[in-house]
Amino acid sequence: MSRAAFARTSPDAPVPQTDSLPSLRDAARNCQACDLFRRATQTVFGEGSEHARVVVVGEQPGDQEDRQGRPFVGPAGKLLTRALAAAEIHPSEIFVTNAVKHFKFEERGKRRIHQKPNTTEINACRPWLAAEIASVKPELILCLGSTAAQSVLSRKVGIGEHRAKFMPHPWAKYVFITTHPSAILRVPPEDREREYDRFVRDLKIVGAWLRGEHAA
């Protein structure tokens, strides 16, 4: 598909009907279905194994992801990589992406500070996430934080209530919700290790399930 052939300009507009991740990625570059494309550098599409057993869904690209055009390459991504390794989940088993594909921020001096996407933006971007997941066909969708959970479940959910549970879902066998690594980076330093350990504990449940050592 050529880039000029497709431009999504409204939240209700469909995304291309294709199983091809490269075609989806290419089409998403031109998306203008919500206002977030206006100030961000570029669309940040998912990446990883095209036949991953787990699709990891975060919130949105951060500052570094926006500049590099790749998901989870900033500080939260580094923490996620470390936690996945601690949980013995191999990179070949995962595809990482975000609920929202453009960086939302406010400028404070020279810094660009993350802003949480709203429901309109999450819903506008949901078709891209659905298409990515339909292409990869994972066994499990791992939602990091409330924005990812809201997009995947199509409703607002409290993380505390649903955390670390296997929930059946039409897009995969199960959805599993845990915290976002950036939330761990935001807690006071004295609490950070405890929150990181809790995150790893959640991921270890997923790892054990993938190895057939833990029932859902």
Ligand code: SF4
């Ligand atoms: S955030 Fe999503 S829906 Fe909005 S313009 Fe970007 S790709 Fe399109």
